[in-house]
Amino acid sequence: MPDKIAGRVLGPPRGPWKIRRFRSPPYLKPRWRNDIVRIIEQEYVPISPSTHQVEHEYVSEHGGLHLQDDQVRFLNHAFTPKRVGKKYRLPYPTVIYSDLKKCVSPSTKILTDDFEWKEARLLQRGDKVISLDEEPGMDGSKGGSRRRYRVGTVLSTDAEQMPSCTLHFSDGSKLDCSMEHPLLARVRGGQNLRWREAKDFKVGDRIPRYFDMWERDESWDGGYMAGFLDGEGHLAKKMRGLNFGQKENEAWHEALRILDKHGIAYNTYKQRGVYNGHDYTINKCDISSRKNMLRVLGTFRPRRLLAKARPMLDDIGKIQSRESVTIVDIEHQLFSWMIKLEVDEKTFFSEGFASHNSGKTGLLGALFHAWSRVYGGECFSLSNSRDQSRERAYWRVYLYLSYLQREFPEKYEALCTRQDVEWIEYQNPYASIRPLPVAPGTSAGAFQSLTGWDELWDYDREAALRLYSEMQPIPTIPDVVIPSDFIQAGQTVSSPSVRLVHSYAGYYGQAPLLYQLYEDTVNEDPDTGEPRGIKVKGLEDLPVYVSEDGRTLAWWNMDVPRMPWQTPAFIEAARQDPINRLRPEEFRRLWMNRWTSGSESFIDMDLVRSSMARGKERGLYNVHPV
Numbered sequence: 001m002p003d004k005i006a007g008r009v010l011g012p013p014r015g016p017w018k019i020r021r022f023r024s025p026p027y028l029k030p031r032w033r034n035d036i037v038r039i040i041e042q043e044y045v046p047i048s049p050s051t052h053q054v055e056h057e058y059v060s061e062h063g064g065l066h067l068q069d070d071q072v073r074f075l076n077h078a079f080t081p082k083r084v085g086k087k088y089r090l091p092y093p094t095v096i097y098s099d100l101k102k103c104v105s106p107s108t109k110i111l112t113d114d115f116e117w118k119e120a121r122l123l124q125r126g127d128k129v130i131s132l133d134e135e136p137g138m139d140g141s142k143g144g145s146r147r148r149y150r151v152g153t154v155l156s157t158d159a160e161q162m163p164s165c166t167l168h169f170s171d172g173s174k175l176d177c178s179m180e181h182p183l184l185a186r187v188r189g190g191q192n193l194r195w196r197e198a199k200d201f202k203v204g205d206r207i208p209r210y211f212d213m214w215e216r217d218e219s220w221d222g223g224y225m226a227g228f229l230d231g232e233g234h235l236a237k238k239m240r241g242l243n244f245g246q247k248e249n250e251a252w253h254e255a256l257r258i259l260d261k262h263g264i265a266y267n268t269y270k271q272r273g274v275y276n277g278h279d280y281t282i283n284k285c286d287i288s289s290r291k292n293m294l295r296v297l298g299t300f301r302p303r304r305l306l307a308k309a310r311p312m313l314d315d316i317g318k319i320q321s322r323e324s325v326t327i328v329d330i331e332h333q334l335f336s337w338m339i340k341l342e343v344d345e346k347t348f349f350s351e352g353f354a355s356h357n358s359g360k361t362g363l364l365g366a367l368f369h370a371w372s373r374v375y376g377g378e379c380f381s382l383s384n385s386r387d388q389s390r391e392r393a394y395w396r397v398y399l400y401l402s403y404l405q406r407e408f409p410e411k412y413e414a415l416c417t418r419q420d421v422e423w424i425e426y427q428n429p430y431a432s433i434r435p436l437p438v439a440p441g442t443s444a445g446a447f448q449s450l451t452g453w454d455e456l457w458d459y460d461r462e463a464a465l466r467l468y469s470e471m472q473p474i475p476t477i478p479d480v481v482i483p484s485d486f487i488q489a490g491q492t493v494s495s496p497s498v499r500l501v502h503s504y505a506g507y508y509g510q511a512p513l514l515y516q517l518y519e520d521t522v523n524e525d526p527d528t529g530e531p532r533g534i535k536v537k538g539l540e541d542l543p544v545y546v547s548e549d550g551r552t553l554a555w556w557n558m559d560v561p562r563m564p565w566q567t568p569a570f571i572e573a574a575r576q577d578p579i580n581r582l583r584p585e586e587f588r589r590l591w592m593n594r595w596t597s598g599s600e601s602f603i604d605m606d607l608v609r610s611s612m613a614r615g616k617e618r619g620l621y622n623v624h625p626v
Contacts (some may be wrong), residue, residue, distance in 0.1 A: 036079040039370040047399035087494040093473040094555035096501040103177035115298035122337040127154045131345035146318040153398040164336040168329040184354035206324040211352040229302040239316040243286045352409035367397025375496040376429030377449025389435035392454045456503040456514040473497040521545040521554035
């Protein structure tokens with residue numbers, strides 16, 4: 001009788017007897033049932049997209065990306081091939097991952113393209129902000145040793161409660177941000193600038209400040225200066241200078257007085273010349289510093305000069321900072337509400353400092369790497385624009401390979417043959433990963449093995465629907481034999497081609513593609529809001545559903561926080577926070593992962609009812625009850 005270990009028979013049976021299978025005890029069950037999960041937790045080291053350093057808090061005990069037990073169970077089920085005849089086949093052509101949703105304070109002020117400092121909580125998707133190059137020389141110009149100004153578009157303004165800190169500076173100012181919020185600062189003991197997370201700063205560190213803070217001057221002085229600048233002011237091309245001229249009179253002295261009042265630096269000189277045969281002398285005032293120019297435009301808001309300045313923002317040159325402030329104190333808070341401000345350029349200015357977007361989850365990037373190592377083939381990272389498609393899963397893989405090249409060059413040479421911003425190639429087996437924008441025709445002739453669709457809730461254009469159809473899994477992909485040193489050694493997997501969707505819930509009527517997938521799998525009851533989808537055997541305790549045709553698997557977590565710090569008290573505090581009372585539909589979408597209408601009520605009805613109840617306690621009654 002052959003030996004039996006963990007439910008498996010070692011060697012062929014040698015008799016007519018029947019071998020009784022038994023269920024493996026939990027402590028003998030392997031954590032990894034396929035090589036996709038194994039490679040993610042053993043190989044794929046998560047790299048921060050902002051600091052380009054290892055995210056040690058997300059590294060597993062096995063050396064790769066840490067996955068929660070529930071995620072491991074889901075990925076084991078989704079990517080373990082099932083036997084069909086003599087071959088194996090991946091069970092689901094489409095796999096969806098959608099879960100609950102970092103990183104400045106809601107009151108932190110962000111510099112917009114209208115030259116105003118606006119609180120982060122007031123920004124909306126589509127707003128324009130002044131940005132800068134993430135790294136020097138990104139425009140491809142010669143000698144690109146400095147970053148240049150850009151105009152960025154706000155992609156999302158999510159609210160989340162997380163560990164945070166307050167940095168106090170030597171000039172009396174402060175900055176509230178999350179512990180992982182990256183700021184552009186000098187390396188200790190040097191002059192080079194790089195992105196450093198707030199948790200890495202210490203008292204005594206110096207941070208460049210690129211702008212002073214200003215408020216709109218709506219006083220009589222502000223109105224006077226706005227009219228004076230529109231009449232006498234001149235803004236040079238590429239915003240190389242702002243100046244005005246005036247004879248020696250009361251208007252000249254009044255303008256200088258107002259500039260002095262606001263502490264705006266300027267230079268004055270006399271310009272002499274001849275006009276119509278007469279000598280003349282004019283006083284000239286020159287504001288040459290770019291940060292002072294923006295301050296003048298934002299404070300006094302002269303309409304003619306504002307209209308002239310806005311188109312120049314993408315071409316006003318390199319950022320400069322001659323001022324640095326020293327950190328004198330750091331306060332740490334266990335949990336504070338933060339706004340996760342995501343900008344397409346990945347950078348913005350907060351309270352005068354250069355700031356970076358928060359990094360998104362690396363799960364999709366990890367899946368791209370693991371798939372390339374196991375199955376190979378043509379892989380595509382898709383998003384709304386080419387820049388976004390580079391910045392999501394593709395950039396995560398790029399950073400991981402850069403890390404390998406720095407730290408383990410021999411392993412890198414054995415794994416990768418090409419790596420640039422447009423194309424990554426693996427060898428043994430051959431695989432390519434490319435970023436693609438959502439536009440039909442960009443995938444012409446593609447023979448896709450894996451496609452990754454990030455934030456499908458934002459795909460509402462006809463181009464997205466067409467591309468989703470063009471990039472469907474291909475049943476004629478060549479079979480793959482799993483190498484001998486893998487868990488599934490020797491298995492012949494038939495036509496491995498999968499579509500991955502990674503997204504949060506969207507808005508009714510604005511994301512037809514994602515909503516159709518949601519209806520096919522989760523099948524929400526319109527009366528109760530509860531899912532009616534088909535559950536997966538063995539995963540009944542997880543929010544995992546499968547479509548009726550068995551071709552789409554979805555992890556769609558709603559309402560149930562699965563992080564240890566997401567206690568009922570924590571979620572209730574999130575609901576009652578002022579920013580989420582102001583935008584309850586966004587709370588429902590981001591924190592509960594529920595579909596919403598995308599519009600807010602003029603007055604929150606819960607607030608109306610609670611106010612009526614308090615009024616009734618005091619003897620006040622509404623003759624028209626709500």
